[in-house]
Amino acid sequence: MIAEAGLAALWLAASMALLQLIAGLTLLRDGAGQLVPLIKPAAYVQGALSTFAFFALMWLFYDTDLSVLLVANNSHIDKPLIFKLAGTWGNHEGSMLLWVAVLSVSGAAIAFFEKRIDTKTLYATLSVQGFIALGFFAFLLFASNPFERLLPAPIEGAGLNPLLQDVGLAFHPPTLYMGYVGLSVAFSFAVGALLTNQVGPAFARAMRPWVLAAWIFLTIGIAAGSYWAYYELGWGGWWFWDPVENASLMPWLAATALLHSASVLATRNALRAWTIMLALVAFAMSMAGTFLVRSGILTSVHAFAVDPERGAFILALMLMYTGIAFVIFALRIGSVKQGEPFQLVSREGGIVANNILLSVILAVVLIGTLYPLAAEAMGDKISVGPPYFNKATVPVMVLLMLALLIGPMLRWRRDELIRIRYWLIGAAAILLLGAIVAWQLAPDIGLFPLLGIAFSLALAVAAWLPLRGRKLLRTPLPVFGMVIAHFGIAVSVFGMAAESGFSSETLTALAPGENAKVAGWEVKLNDVNPIAGDNWVAVEGDMIAAKNGNQFALHPQSRHFFTPPMQTSEAALLTRWNGQLYAVIAQPDQEGDGRWQVRLWWKPFVTFIWYGALLIAFGGAISLFGRMFRRTKKPTRNRWQS
């Protein structure tokens, strides 16, 4: 009964989306129409119905109703409650339902809260939003119905992929989806503004909180995914340039660029066409990401999500939305007037540099991700891996860091480098000093880790300078947000550079009672014990890590799951302030002499990578908070005009 009610809610919500679309079309054709006043109520109803459908599915998972196919395939009566609930979105159909529910609620939120843009643009935006929702409703109803029945019902259910039975990962896909949905809202705003010829500061201000929210979620989602891969896959790495990691990185890059260009448009009414372009690209990238995960056309650790037919559906949706948007872009952008001019050396100039460099990284990642596919089409088989991506992106990132050292110090519209000469000299000094110190510590560190350390130190100082000379209590929150986010980049880059420059590794086979050494740590394998969890058994290493007289226990596991059968490794992580000791235990050694394969890493400052990412997201959140709750102040648009 609940399943049927959920399904009915989805159909009704889809009809609301269709109503929004049709009403919007009549508005564009006639400039008015009887249906137009229904757009906002339709958005509210659509939001409510989609939310209902999502909670209906969650109830079915909570109840473990095995007569529902999705529950039977993805849940199990013995599963812990948290994973039963996470099972709601830990599968294809449920995650798409979550996506649609968030999309619908966002539409309702725009309809309710958005007062800055003119009514016609708002209606156009809501229609586009309805159009997008309609596609995804069709996808749910025709290609991935979450409420499909399975009769007769099985007795216990198939279980959730063990790799996904992890609290961190339960929140990884929904976080990314929130980000993707936020970008779809930006897309709707952009198309709405293009259609109604309202590309200006008001549009940018209306769109900005959505981009910001999307970007915060994407940042957290990417960081969480990276940390998950780091401790769960047991390879000791934190970023693999896996196609699906790239798929989440590309929208993030586009959103980062969009965030900056939207702030130029909002503050200075410049970069109009470019901002629209980025808004379209950002959403196109999130759809491409969903497509890459679901279609399985590229091999990746996310192979559990593969389904070519659904891939084709998402591809069709992606091409339709992106294609239509780019046609509108080509036809209408000519009517968007040139924005305000600015000099090369100015805050805008710095942001343009940021945008160009981010776009270059985006292009490099996109080409690298799709190249194997193109090569295959030419009859060649190639996989593109870290050597390409690192070589091609890291130098651009160094330039980006350079832009970050200078850009935020510059004034809007026009400035002189001579004005900030003391800072330039200071930055050069920190860079030089940082490089020398890093080189002294590790002469064979390699150029880019060396530059990474030097630049992160300089940026750690530079990030705070925009606060200089301001009265802190009267400084707008978004400025604090920017400062914290930029500081977060410094922290994160420092972690990446230290990890790649200073890590040490030991691979060995130990019998109980034997020792291994890594980077000053002495790790003793005391014993190996079998242990059992809710739905798995494991061998667990009982290890003691000692350094400078301090001792710590480590318990890496090699887990074996039954439903479905699968082997995973749980790394043991010992976190110190200056790094992590990372231990993995694998199979008994081949020779059968009672030794176990043990792999140990010392990774200096590796945690800074994720702390930095959290700081970046936190900066974004402060900025978002500032944008949402400072409406009373006069618009800052005219600040630069004397």
Next chain:
Amino acid sequence: MKLPWLLWAPLAVTACIGGLAAYGLVVPKDEQVRSAMIGQKLPEFALPPATQGVLPLSNTDMGDGKPRLLNIFASWCIPCKAEAPHLEALKAAGVEIDGIAIRDRPEDVAAFLDEFGNPYRRIGSDSEMAVQLKLGSSGVPETYVIGADGTILFQHIGDIRAEHVPMLIEKLKSTT
């Protein structure tokens, strides 16, 4: 500078990516990884005998004027058991087969040969998979056609089935 056609560039890029993605969806995935060594000389190696009573195998044992098959197998590999009768059939047809046992123990290899027969002229033991990697092989079983001069001519991935036997004999014949 007016470049109106440039406005259509994003659409063109989207179309290209879409075409590529559609192609990727339509074309069936070929999961096999072919060796990059095909057409090249055998790499240098010298493997100890895989168990008592068999001859060791080095690259100079092949390419001595007679084309042969080089079969990569392991006692722990189930398809290898399935292909054993077809290797026997090849041997009966006069084909000389050299073997490399991957990550195996001498007693297991001996038991395997006892149970499924020994079609091999020589069997080397590659306990670290080093030679397997040098050959560009990514799994067991795999079978290579080695020319009279020691060139790797052909790679068969997976177990040899009845229908592959005449094909392999043909490959060997056509090299001489």
